[in-house]
Amino acid sequence: MTFHTVLVANRGEIAVRIIRTLRALAIRSVAVYSDADDGAPHVAAADVAVRLGPARASESYLDVAAIVAAARATGAQAVHPGYGFLAESPALARACAEAGVVFVGPSVAALEAMGDKIRAKEIARSAGVPVIDGVAEPPSSRCVGTGAGSGSGMPAGAGVQHRDAALVEACQDLGFPLLVKPSAGGGGKGMVRADAAADLPEAIASARRVATAAFGADTLLVERFVPAPRHIEVQVLADAHGHVLAVGERDCSLQRRHQKVIEEAPATLLDETTRTSLAEAACAVAANVAYTGAGTVEFLVSAADPTSFFFLEMNTRLQVEHPVTEESLGRDLVAWQLRIAAGDPLDLTAADLRPGGHAIEARVYAERPEEGFLPATGTVQHVSWPAGVRVDAGIAAGTPVSAHYDPMLAKIIVTGADRTEALIRLDSALAETVLLGVPTNLDYLRRVLATAQVRTGTADTTFLDHLAPEQAAPPPEETLIAAALLRHAERWDTTLWCQPSGWRVGATEPPRYEFETATDPVAVTVDGPPEAATAQVLPSHPVRQVSLLPRPGSAVVHLLCIDGLTATLHATSTEEEVWLHTGGRTHHLVAAGRQTARTSAASAAGDGQVRSPMPGTVVAVHTPGEAAVAADDLLVTVEAMKMEYQVRAAIPGRIEWEASVGDQVAADQVLATIHPDGPQDHPG
Secondary structure: OOOOEEEEOOOHHHHHHHHHHHHHOOOEEEEEEEHHHOOOHHHHHOOEEEEEEOOOHHHOOOOHHHHHHHHHHHOOOEEEOOOOOOOOOHHHHHHHHHOOOEEOOOOHHHHHHHHOHHHHHHHHHHOOOOEOOEEEOOOOOOOEEOOOOOOOOOOOOOOHHHHHHHHHHHOOOOOOOEEEEEOOOOOOOOOEEEOOHHHHHHHHHHHHHHHHHHHOOOOEEEEEOOOOEEEEEEEEEEOOOOOEEEEEEEEEEEEEOOEEEEEEEOOOOOOHHHHHHHHHHHHHHHHHOOOOEEEEEEEEEEOOOOOOEEEEEEEOOOOOOHHHHHHHHOOOHHHHHHHHHOOOOOOOOHHHOOOOOEEEEEEEEOEEHHHOOEEOOEEOOEEEOOOOOEEEEOOOOOOEEOOOOOOEEEEEEEEEOOHHHHHHHHHHHHHHOEEEOOOOOHHHHHHHHOOHHHHHOOOOOOHHHHOOOOOOOOOOHHHHHHHHHHHHHHHOOOOOOOOOOOEEOOEEOOOEEEEEOOOOEEEEEEEOOOOOEEEEEEOOOOOEEEEEEEOOOOOOEEEEEEOOEEEEEEEEEOOOEEEEEEOOEEEEEEEOOOOOOOOOOOOOOOOOEEEOOOOEEEEEEOOOOOOEEOOOOEEEEEEEOOEEEEEEOOOOEEEEEOOOOOOEEOOOOEEEEEEOOOOOOOOO
């Protein structure tokens, strides 16, 4: 069987990446999109595109009926779900089968079995694979131990509070720290660490909220937290003819809040004996559920003893980090997914899968590392990708980045003859990446790569969480001058009356350009035409000889010269802000008077006003109105881009709420006010 039309039930970079393989195989591609993604790159890349519905995922990308209807309307023989959204959904697989459409993934039975972390652990144990001790919470009746520390019973139909209390009781013998995670879903969503008994109730409540919102099921699993582990995963392929093959492994230990940031293949931690043992364990798990298609079996491996490993979970889909396996082995995993779904047998052997060098991938997110990694929104004003490396991207100039979907924008993947060369090439590629208009983690990624632990390959899964937070710093003097020159060039004219000379009767003053920075307001004066001017950062910086010349044919690239030294500058400018990229770094300056108050989740209540750190939904209010609060009390939880962010009190007082659970809120919106002396008395 050969497919002639395949619908891609996803968006962003993964949809673009799948469509690329479909085009290479001469298969007609069908994209789907929400109103927020009208005209998005994945829509433009496809042969046909079908609107699903509004921006809200539940009314578009998560609408099984709409996706199957789009497949039937366009004559699609198969649906490829990518990752996220419905990639691990038995409902979509079942609906496809009922409609006579092939689901590019495993069977409904395998999805149901491995999509439940509790059942998955039992399947792994029955296959002879070691698992981590913990307590499982079946949705029906009782807490069941998955190893040492099994707990007490739980009445069927008990309320959430009773279930939470019973789960706390069931975990008493496990010890701390513990990791609370949703039984359904994956990708680290909803995982919360509890370091002490006092942390466990809120950790359970938070994990349950995310599980309900993200996966539609609130069943939880609590496991003993393994200190300083490495996260190693094995890629498997399995066909419908009984063949299961391990297709290399990846080291995904560089994670922040259980979300992978940098991944690589192969895993240099492993010796050949352990590598073989992991591959055999992964194949045994897959075979135990009659798996078909591409899947990933994840393990925690002890950094102190790499021969010791534990089954973590199985992802029944294509992984975000699959490109490092493709680049190291020279194989197209999406093409193999399609062949297996079409009924073809695997004709690969382990001898065909020797890695040729080392591959590393970095995920580019829309976020603010200097503000606790809050997700960011905006519109991409300009993007330029590095040459000579693989880039899987779902954005282009003009693409809006909203709070509706995951904040990952792109992946940059490099290869090298060895790990050292790959690290050097990745840093160079990140430095060459220009993305203006939306805050990103590009500079943070370069900072991570420069650490000794990453260079030596010794970083474990806790490393990024312990890395000192980004510190806001003033932009370099050259950046401030460049921003002022851009403003100056925009206003320059050949007539005396239009030149921004500050001319007036009796004296002249050079024009002054004022900006807000991450630390302080600054002012820069520029005197003369932009191609031959002087500039000074006030009040005490020296006067510099400067020029700014646009590169012919480009509205974004300029040549900036300061005191005889010339550099290339990428820049965009609006009335409100200036974005600059030079020297491998990106800078964002806001025009004076246009800066909005930006607060971190930890200090959003510093002036008595409790503000939302980002656009999102209020999912929990932890303190009732008129209650007295102390500094650092947990006040409210806001969810956006599949993550929860907690806002705490920075001052003591009595709280007065303006927002409630379920409210959609904007960034910096006031949610409540803390009155240091209590609220004012109201007459009568």
